[in-house]
Amino acid sequence: MMAAKQEADSQNSIPTASAPAAPDSTALSMSVYAAALASLPGMTPRRLAAVLAANEPERVWRLAASGLPVSAPGQAPLAADLMHRQSEAAAALDLNELACRLAASGVEVAVLGQPEYPPALAGDHEAPGVFFWRGDLDLLRRPRVAIVGTRRATRYGVEVSRELGRNLAAAGVVVVSGLALGIDAAAHAGALDVSDGGTVAVVGSGLDVVYPRSNNALWHRIGCRGLISSEAAMGAAPEAWRFPVRNRIIAALGQVLVVVESHARGGSHHSVVAAEQRGRTVMAVPGSIRSSASEYPNQLLADGCPPVRDADDVLVALGLSTAQVAWPGEVGSPGSRPRTPALSPSGRNDCSRLGVRSAAVLEVLGWEPASLGDLVGRSGLAPGELSVLLAQLDCDGWVVNQGGWWQRVGPSR
Amino acid sequence: MIAAVPSATLLGVDGRPVVVEVHVMKALPGFNVVGLPDAACREAQDRVRAALSSSGIVWPNQRITVNLAPVGVRKGGSGLDLPIAIGLLVAAGELPEGCAAGFGFLGELGLDGSLRPVRGVVPMVAAMACDRVVVPCASAAEATVVNRHPVCSASSLVELLTCLKGEQPWPDPPPSYSAPTLPGPDLAEVRGQPLGRLAVEVSAAGGHHLLLCGPPGAGKSMLAKRLPGLLPPLEGDDAFVATSIHSAAGLPLPADGLVVRPPLRAPHHGASAVSLIGGGSGFMRPGELSMAHGGVLLLDEMAEFSPVVLDALRQPLEEGVVRVCRARASAEFPARVLLVGTTNPCPCGQGGPAGRCRCSVASRARYLRRLSGPLLDRFDLRVLVGRSDVAALTGSEGGETTAVVAERVAAARHRARLRGVRCNAELSARRLDEIGALTASAGRLLEHQIRSGALSGRGLHRVRRVALTLADLAGREAPLGEEQVGLALALRVEVIDPDATR
Numbered sequence: 013m014m015a016a017k018q019e020a021d022s023q024n025s026i027p028t029a030s031a032p033a034a035p036d037s038t039a040l041s042m043s044v045y046a047a048a049l050a051s052l053p054g055m056t057p058r059r060l061a062a063v064l065a066a067n068e069p070e071r072v073w074r075l076a077a078s079g080l081p082v083s084a085p086g087q088a089p090l091a092a093d094l095m096h097r098q099s100e101a102a103a104a105l106d107l108n109e110l111a112c113r114l115a116a117s118g119v120e121v122a123v124l125g126q127p128e129y130p131p132a133l134a135g136d137h138e139a140p141g142v143f144f145w146r147g148d149l150d151l152l153r154r155p156r157v158a159i160v161g162t163r164r165a166t167r168y169g170v171e172v173s174r175e176l177g178r179n180l181a182a183a184g185v186v187v188v189s190g191l192a193l194g195i196d197a198a199a200h201a202g203a204l205d206v207s208d209g210g211t212v213a214v215v216g217s218g219l220d221v222v223y224p225r226s227n228n229a230l231w232h233r234i235g236c237r238g239l240i241s242s243e244a245a246m247g248a249a250p251e252a253w254r255f256p257v258r259n260r261i262i263a264a265l266g267q268v269l270v271v272v273e274s275h276a277r278g279g280s281h282h283s284v285v286a287a288e289q290r291g292r293t294v295m296a297v298p299g300s301i302r303s304s305a306s307e308y309p310n311q312l313l314a315d316g317c318p319p320v321r322d323a324d325d326v327l328v329a330l331g332l333s334t335a336q337v338a339w340p341g342e343v344g345s346p347g348s349r350p351r352t353p354a355l356s357p358s359g360r361n362d363c364s365r366l367g368v369r370s371a372a373v374l375e376v377l378g379w380e381p382a383s384l385g386d387l388v389g390r391s392g393l394a395p396g397e398l399s400v401l402l403a404q405l406d407c408d409g410w411v412v413n414q415g416g417w418w419q420r421v422g423p424s425r
Numbered sequence: 426m427i428a429a430v431p432s433a434t435l436l437g438v439d440g441r442p443v444v445v446e447v448h449v450m451k452a453l454p455g456f457n458v459v460g461l462p463d464a465a466c467r468e469a470q471d472r473v474r475a476a477l478s479s480s481g482i483v484w485p486n487q488r489i490t491v492n493l494a495p496v497g498v499r500k501g502g503s504g505l506d507l508p509i510a511i512g513l514l515v516a517a518g519e520l521p522e523g524c525a526a527g528f529g530f531l532g533e534l535g536l537d538g539s540l541r542p543v544r545g546v547v548p549m550v551a552a553m554a555c556d557r558v559v560v561p562c563a564s565a566a567e568a569t570v571v572n573r574h575p576v577c578s579a580s581s582l583v584e585l586l587t588c589l590k591g592e593q594p595w596p597d598p599p600p601s602y603s604a605p606t607l608p609g610p611d612l613a614e615v616r617g618q619p620l621g622r623l624a625v626e627v628s629a630a631g632g633h634h635l636l637l638c639g640p641p642g643a644g645k646s647m648l649a650k651r652l653p654g655l656l657p658p659l660e661g662d663d664a665f666v667a668t669s670i671h672s673a674a675g676l677p678l679p680a681d682g683l684v685v686r687p688p689l690r691a692p693h694h695g696a697s698a699v700s701l702i703g704g705g706s707g708f709m710r711p712g713e714l715s716m717a718h719g720g721v722l723l724l725d726e727m728a729e730f731s732p733v734v735l736d737a738l739r740q741p742l743e744e745g746v747v748r749v750c751r752a753r754a755s756a757e758f759p760a761r762v763l764l765v766g767t768t769n770p771c772p773c774g775q776g777g778p779a780g781r782c783r784c785s786v787a788s789r790a791r792y793l794r795r796l797s798g799p800l801l802d803r804f805d806l807r808v809l810v811g812r813s814d815v816a817a818l819t820g821s822e823g824g825e826t827t828a829v830v831a832e833r834v835a836a837a838r839h840r841a842r843l844r845g846v847r848c849n850a851e852l853s854a855r856r857l858d859e860i861g862a863l864t865a866s867a868g869r870l871l872e873h874q875i876r877s878g879a880l881s882g883r884g885l886h887r888v889r890r891v892a893l894t895l896a897d898l899a900g901r902e903a904p905l906g907e908e909q910v911g912l913a914l915a916l917r918v919e920v921i922d923p924d925a926t927r
Contacts, residue, residue, distance in 0.1 A: 166780035193786060273780070305780040381778035383809045384915050385620040395623055396895070396908045399915035400870075403907070407873040415770075416638070416809040416918030417778040 043121035044111045045069035046142045051245035052076060052101050054094040057257055061141035062087045064124055077102035113246060118235075119146045119219050132156070136264045136290070140243035144219050147239040151186045151210045155330050158188040158266025158292075160259070160283045161195025161273045166305045167381065167412070167419050169273030170198045172297055176270065177202025179323030181209030183332065188212045188265045190258065191234065195272045197227055204233055211238040214262050216255040218248035256282040263287040268329045270320050272297045274308035284312065293329050295320045300380055366410075373401045374410060374420060381417040426450075428515035428522070431529035431555040432508035434493075434500040435545035437709045437749070437756025438673040440552030444494045445505060447512035452488035458509070460493030463501040463708060472503070472534045473510045480538040480582045485517040499754055501708040504543040507532035507559070510582065524589045529555030529574070532564070538582040547571055547665075547672035559585065565598035570668055570682035609654040609686075613826040614647070617817030621648045624808040624916055626830050629655035630837035631894030632848030634742070634764040634803055636727070638920050639810030641774050645767035646725050648810070652765060653721045654827045655834050656687040666759050667719045674711050687720035694729035698737045703758045704749040714741055715758040727766035728795045735800055738764070742803055766804065768793070770920070776809075793921045805850065805887045807918045837897035849894045854886050861889045862904040870910050879919065888913045 046069040050060055062084040063072050075082045079099035081089060090098070114121065122129040122143040132152040133139050157180055159173060173195045177187045181203035189196040191213040203211035213234045217223045219242050222231050234240045243261065244254055256279055263269055263286035271294070274280035287294050296313050297320045299306020313319055320326055327333035366374070376390040384402070388395050402418055405411045411420050430445045456470045470491075477484060491509055493500050508530040514520040531549055533541040540561035543549075550558055550571045558574045560567075565578035578598045579585035588595050615622060621637065625648050628635040635652070637645040659667055667684040671677075678684065692701060692713040699705060703712030714722055724730060741747045745761040770776030771784040772792050779786065801807070841848050844860060852860075863871070871888065874880040880888065891913035892905045899909075 162780070164780045164785055166778060169780065194780075275783075303781065304783075381781075383620075383811055385618070385809060385811050388619050389617075389814060395620055395915070396912045400907050400911035403870045403873075403911040403914060407870065413879075413918075414779065415920060416807075419778065 040107055040111060042069050042126070043123060044107055044114070045073045046123045047114060047121045047144070047245060048102070048105055048107055048110055049073055049076065050142045050144075050243070051105065051247065052098045054090060054098060057140055057243050058138075059084055059087050061124060061139065064141040069123060073102065110246070113220075117146070117220055117246075119144055119246065120149075132265055133261070138260050138286075139264070140261060142245075143241060143243060144246070145239060145241040146219055146235050147237075148210070149239060151212055151239045152265065154184065154186045154210060155332060156186040156188050156212065156266050157326055157330065158262045158269045158283070158287070159195065159199035160189060160262060160269065160271055160280050162275055162278050162280065162305055163192050163194040163196075164275065164305065165194035165198070165273050166303060167414055167421075168299065168303070168379070169195055169297075169305055171421065173198035173272045174202035174205070176272070176297075176320070176323055176326065177211070178205045178209070180326060181206040181211065183323060183327055185327070185330065185332070186210040186212055188214065188262055190255070190262055191215050191227055191231065191240070192255075193224055193226065197230055199272075200230055200234060200238075204230075204237060212265060213238065213240045214258050214265065215240065215242045216244065216258045217250035218242060218244045218246045220246050221249060223250035255279055259283040260286040263292060264290055266292060268293045268295060268326055270295045270297065270326060271309045271312060272320075273299060273303075273305040275304055276307045276311075278308060280308055293318070295326065295329060302380065369397075370401050370405055370410075373398065373405065377411065377418060377420055379420055381414075381419040383416055384418065387418065426516045426518060428512045428525075430508040430512040430515070430525065431553055432505055432531055433529070433549035433552045434498065434505065435502060435549055435673055435708075436498070436754060437703070438545075438548055438670050438711050438715065438758055439756070440545070440548035440550070441498050442552050442554050443498070443500060443505065443508075445508040445512045446492040446494055447509065447516040448490045448492070449485055449487050449513070449516040454486045454488060456489045456491075458491045458493070460491075460496045461499045462493060462505075463499065465503050466493070466500050466505055469503065469506045469509050469534075472506050472536060473513065475536040476506075476510060476534040476538045476582055477513075479536060480586075482514070482519060485513070485519075487517070489513060489516075502543060502545070503533035503541075504531050504545075504549065506534040507540065507561075510534060514586075520586065520589065524591070527556035528559055528577075528589070529553040529557070530559045531568075532559070532561040534582065540579060540581060540585065542567075544675035545673040548669040550574065550576075551669070562596075562598055566682055567672055567678060569598075570665075570678070609827070610647075610651050611827045612651045612654070612830055613823040615644060615651065615824060616820065617813030618644055618648065618810065618824075620808060620916075621645075621810045622824055622830075624806050625649075625652050626655065626834065626898065627891065627894055627916065628652060628763065628765070628806055629831075630834045630848070630898050631805070631841070631891060632763055632850035633805035633891055633894065634766075634850075636766045636768065636801070636804040636807040636920065637810050638768050638770050638776075638807065638918070640776050640812060641769065643810045643812045645810050646723075649721070649723050649725070649765045649767055650689065650691075651827060652723075652763070653687045653689040655831045656720065656763070657831075657835050657838055658685045659687060659719045660685075663719050670711050670715050670718055670759065674716050676716065684719075688717055689721045689723060690714075690717035691723040691725055694724070694726050696730065696734060698731075698734045701734055702737050702741065702747050702749065703756075704751065709749055709751070709754065709756045711758045712747070714738065714760045714762060715747060717762045718759045719761065720763070722762040722764050724764070724766045727768045728792055730795075732795050732797060735795075736797055739800055739803065764803070766796075768796070768920075770809075790921060796921075801920065802883065802887075805891050806916050807920055808916055809918055809920075833898055836900070837894060840897045849890050849897070852890060852893070857886060857889055857893070860903055861893045863889070863910065864904045864906050867892075867905055867907040867910040870907055870914065874914060880914075884917070888917060891916060 063082050066083050072082050076098045079095050124141050130152045177199040187199050187203040189199045200211045203209040222228050259282040263283050269287040269292050271280050294317050296309035296317045427448045432443050433440045434443050511530050533543050542561050542563035546564045546567040550568045559577045562578045562580045568576045577595045587593050639645050664683050664685050690713045701712045741760045747758040747760045749756050771789040773782050773784050775782045892909040895909040
């Protein structure tokens with residue numbers, strides 16, 4: 013009865029009224045039904061995948077709209093009030109309008125099991141039932157690395173993340189991340205620094221809900237030059253539970269997972285667990301033992317994960333490194349191959365070109381952020397003299413000042 | 426008969442002369458006060474009636490009209506009790522007219538005929554147009570600060586009348602008791618904190634507003650409270666204005682009357698805008714900002730203040746006066762202060778560089794964003810204060826004393842005075858261009874900052890002013906070298922990360 017009402021509703025929106033359902037519903041593709049299903053209340057990613065595994069989207073839609081139970085293998089039956097809310101939500105949804113909205117925003121919908129569904133994800137045991145995407149889906153056919161980390165990143169983390177993103181993209185690797193603040197945004201931005209760099213964002217909200225707002229520009233750049241995707245329906249709010257859940261998609265898409273920075277309890281744990289379940293290589297960027305933002309990657313290193321010292325380490329793990337070609341005898345032991353040290357004695361990182369006093373300031377600064385007060389204490393120099401040396405180092409690009417904290421910058425900023 | 430007695434009333438922190446005219450005539454008995462009296466002033470009739478009767482004077486059973494001239498000015502407070510009573514006695518013929526001639530009166534009457542002090546004696550006495558002034562004993566010390574009229578005082582109406590009639594000499598004013606002024610806290614008590622000490626010194630020398638940002642217990646408030654001690658004592662007009670404000674606000678004056686030590690006001694962060702700026706309906710009081718005139722206004726835990734209250738400070742800080750306008754009256758309060766703010770770097774208080782504490786990027790930005798950009802811009806000096814290391818805290822070696830630093834500050838201020846300003850913060854941009862030339866290398870440092878977007882045009886002037894103060898402290902002449910400019914830049918930290926506030 014509810015289904016009939018729903019169809020009558022959708023008929024009403026079109027001038028040619030009286031005939032029942034048929035002409036309208038054939039005009040709508042399977043993907044629109046799937047997109048509509050994803051937006052129903054209580055339709056968690058797991059449930060959605062389960063119902064779609066057993067039924068056609070259109071049939072599920074009609075059952076849900078009429079408040080009837082849908083078979084979902086392995087899932088508990090829905091509570092009565094939730095079924096009622098689903099049927100109400102379905103009645104309020106205009107499928108034609110949804111189809112127009114998808115088309116207008118350039119968002120495509122892939123249903124698990126259909127040929128257009130990305131193969132990189134199709135084999136996953138927790139693959140999303142419905143996959144929304146915009147941009148270049150072919151990126152998922154190239155080698156991919158997931159770069160993840162905290163929103164509360166330090167300058168070091170942001171720099172390293174951007175550098176990894178840039179260098180991996182230059183090597184033809186696609187950078188997969190979550191388009192959150194901090195490490196994620198830096199990784200995407202790094203990949204976009206390269207003219208043909210590919211990057212894939214898996215976000216937690218609907219593809220028409222930009223979150224966080226401050227990533228707006230990056231969001232649209234990725235939509236144009238890379239691939240932005242989500243399993244959340246159009247209009248879905250960035251609810252807190254969606255982020256750890258989408259982390260499994262990031263882990264599944266990346267052939268290697270790199271943790272750049274993460275606090276002791278952070279979302280990166282979900283990504284790492286998901287990556288380990290899938291047998292992906294998990295790598296970690298070493299950080300200071302005094303930095304709480306490096307606590308988790310350092311823990312991973314202690315647990316035996318390979319360290320990431322530069323993009324080459326990741327390329328080796330992917331089996332793409334040139335180092336393997338140059339030193340075939342040492343394949344699989346990346347630690348022993350000759351490498352350019354992080355502070356190469358070439359170009360602008362040549363400390364030897366600095367004055368004695370400037371070099372001494374760099375020495376006491378180290379790689380940890382420090383305030384001017386700290387440095388006065390450590391160096392014994394007068395504040396005036398010290399600030400001149402720091403200002404000169406700043407001019408020459410050796411250090412930066414962020415909120416009063418002086419920090420040495422990496423080699424390839 | 427009619428009598429006219431000079432007196433004064435208080436408007437904000439200014440005294441306004443008032444002539445109390447009393448007319449007594451044979452008609453239906455009554456007592457009327459006209460001429461825009463406020464409630465306290467209107468109640469005067471009941472206090473005067475009781476005080477006269479307690480003093481054994483027969484109430485004239487006639488029609489009494491009191492007019493407070495000029496009629497257009499609002500009169501407030503109880504200071505007009507005494508002139509009304511004297512005018513009434515003269516008009517009723519109880520006191521020979523010649524006895525009160527040339528005297529001005531000010532004071533509140535008790536029901537028992539005693540004379541009680543009122544607030545604002547200094548500005549009111551300064552405004553009175555008469556040859557001699559009579560005030561209650563307790564206000565005598567305050568009245569003599571004005572040093573314009575001979576001051577007489579009495580403790581009761583009876584005593585006053587006998588003195589006026591010449592039956593006994595005026596009593597000596599009782600020695601005013603006020604707490605001996607203790608020396609302020611000394612800078613030597615601050616352990617470690619080389620940068621914080623420097624910032625306080627530069628702030629005092631150049632009159633630059635100072636923001637101290639650091640974790641709890643780092644010594645931010647300790648440093649700030651030692652700043653007034655570094656400022657030169659108030660002189661001449663400045664001291665008198667500060668004394669007037671103290672008097673009008675009802676604050677106790679120092680033992681020798683004049684406020685010469687730069688005041689320190691540190692209102693709690695729950696303060697309302699009116700309590701900080703001044704105002705109130707009708708009878709306007711100076712706010713904390715004005716009470717700190719010539720000294721330091723310390724806003725401890727600045728981010729906890731209401732943003733509306735803080736933003737109300739912006740315009741007075743720029744102009745040095747507060748103009749409070751109400752429907753009934755407007756007043757102008759002097760408000761030339763050195764603003765010192767302290768704040769934690771983030772909600773958890775621990776601070777440190779981004780990503781190191783448990784506050785998210787957004788919550789850090791939100792916390793300090795309560796301090797609006799324009800307000801932060803007014804702080805020429807923004808310094809991170811960290812916790813001192815153990816050696817400095819436990820060591821027996823103190824830093825320089827307040828006296829030593831104050832000497833350097835005085836020398837730097839002297840150089841500023843030769844340029845025609847009180848301190849370098851008051852230098853106009855044009856004057857700064859004339860005297861604050863930069864060496865080539867110093868110019869390059871600034872150029873880099875501007876090009877990287879870290880410094881705006883206005884910021885540039887502020888950095889140059891601070892650099893000039895640093896040169897003054899070091900006893901160096903222009904052009905400003907890179908040491909001064911580098912340090913001025915380093916003392917101007919962007920406490921809000923611009924990346925986080927998009």
